[in-house]
Amino acid sequence: MGGVVISGTGVFTPPNAVSNEQLVESYNAYAENWNADNAEAIASGDAVEKQPSSVPFIEKASGIKSRYMMEGKGAIDVSRMHPNLSEEAPENPVDTPAQVKMAFAAAEKALKEAKLKGEEIDMVIISASVWERFLPSMACELQSMIGAKGFAFDMGMACSSATFGISTACDALQSGMANKALVVTAEYLTPVMDYEDRDSHFIFGDCAVAIVLERETETKSETAFRINDRKLFTEYSPNIQVTFGTRNLLVPEDISDPKYRFKQNGRVVFRELLPKVIDLVNGYLEKNERTVEDYKRFWLHQANINMNIFATKKLLGKEPSQDEAPIILDEYANTAGAGCLIAFDKYKSDFKTGDLGLICSFGASYSIGCFEVERL
Ligand SMILES: CC(C)(COP(=O)(O)OP(=O)(O)OC[C@H]1O[C@@H](n2cnc3c(N)ncnc32)[C@H](O)[C@@H]1OP(=O)(O)O)[C@@H](O)C(=O)NCCC(=O)NCCS
Incomplete structure (x- = not known):
């Protein structure tokens, strides 16, 4: 076959490209208004003052500089703070x-x-x-x-x-x-x-x-790439959540409660998930009698630049170049399942017959998916 x-x-x-600067400006205006509206509760200790967001924090902690939105005005409109249709x-x-x-x-x-x-x-x-x-x-x-x-x-x-x-x-x-x-x-x-x-x-x-x-x-x-082998892994974790679902139709007054939107324990995810990714890739290499040097490129999940650097440093023993492990999250932010394949789409054209690469997704649930691909 x-x-x-x-x-x-x-x-x-x-x-619609939306920059960190735009998001931070609207968040900070929103937080200032919220603090003013809740000044009494904050003074009495019944509410916690909202701290400002910051562009340097976002870039340093995540590597994200901008993102594309299907609708780009609502989330940066201080009177709405949520995308429109x-x-x-x-x-x-x-x-x-x-x-x-x-x-x-x-x-x-x-x-x-x-x-x-x-x-x-x-x-x-x-x-x-x-x-x-x-x-x-x-x-x-x-x-x-x-x-x-x-x-x-x-x-x-x-x-x-x-x-x-x-x-x-x-x-x-x-x-x-x-x-x-x-x-x-x-x-x-x-x-x-x-x-x-x-x-x-x-x-x-x-x-x-x-x-x-x-x-x-x-x-x-x-421009075809053969999928030589693949490995999937899951291990239940509630550390990344979007809990919105049919429950909200049963309790309609909850429908716009932000607690049903995206939530994560980012630090815990970082700590727990990466060792599993490294174990899976190393196990994969061993099973297929490969070494990291066999691969021209690693197209990794795109959630956080520090996670990608950490994973590739552990695997390659050095900080990866854009050529070895391309980053697209600076422009696209975290696009969940799409990230590693967007990186593949944008960074595959220089592959020659026989060149090998590894596509690896990792994230919520927890889930990991790893493929070896070879340019025909
Ligand atoms: C979410 C993530 C970027 C946060 O980075 P972090 O370095 O872990 O940051 P922390 O949440 O520990 O926050 C560090 C400090 O910055 C503050 N902070 C948080 N958000 C901030 C913001 N937008 N602006 C300024 N400061 C901020 C925190 O309050 C905290 O302050 P404290 O130390 O005084 O408590 C990072 O944990 C991450 O991406 N993890 C991986 C998650 C992932 O891959 N998820 C997959 C989703 S599909």
Whole structure:
């Protein structure tokens, strides 16, 4: 049957770039107003004064300098502090969601690179962290939009949504269930952020990345990468949460309570997750009789620059260059499942036949997904 290849990738970047400066300015104005409104409670010890956010802190602690948003005004509007509906969002919620439009835009680019038409695809997955709509299935709508045959479904695994989605598609191709698969990680995350929370108001951006997979023997792509091997891992952790869900329909007065939005114990995540990532990659290398020197590049999850530097330093024994472990989170912020594949899309064109690289996602739940890819 031959191996499975990634024959095309495509990124949809939302139209609104929002800088740290813009976010910090609105947060600080909001905090000042809040402190003035709650001066008595603060004085009596019933409330804690909000401290200002800072651009240097965000850049140093995370490496994030900006992010793209589907709607860029609401979160920096001091009277709102939350994104508005994007222009792409339908008036009638059953009409095509913005998240599907993001997926479609990324899919068109990936199909073009793979030299395929939508009708040649017979498996479509949207794999993402959060959902604009539960039913009808967003992947089925995307399948219909591109004219794909076969079957489609939605799935999710937080920051490993893309790698777990790709792995699911590989299994379907290898078993003969499908011939050509499209996996799209469309991350529309800015609605789940709490822009009144200094610890996390800078973390996420929106973005979609699409991947076309097919058999090596059938591809027409001139830029294909074979997936040589893969490894997935999960271990339950509640340290990264978005708890919004059907519960909010049962307790509707809770619906806009920020406690259901993104929350994390960032330090604990840092401490607990990284050793697991390093163990998994080292185990992978041992099993495949590889060393880190065999790899031209590591396309890592993009949540925090210090995490990426820490992981690659442990693995490579030195601080990585942009060439060895590219960073895109400075421009895109944390895009959950999409991050490592956005890095792959943007930093793969210089690979020559036989060059090897490692794609590795890690994050919420906890989840880790690791693939070795080889340029055909
Ligand atoms: C979230 C993260 C960037 C925070 O960085 P950190 O160095 O751990 O920062 P801390 O939360 O410990 O805060 C350090 C100090 O800065 C302060 N601080 C927090 N947010 C701030 C802000 N926006 N501006 C200024 N200061 C801030 C804190 O109050 C704290 O002050 P204190 O020491 O007086 O208590 C970092 O922990 C992280 O990214 N971890 C990985 C998480 C991850 O990958 N998650 C995956 C999500 S999918």
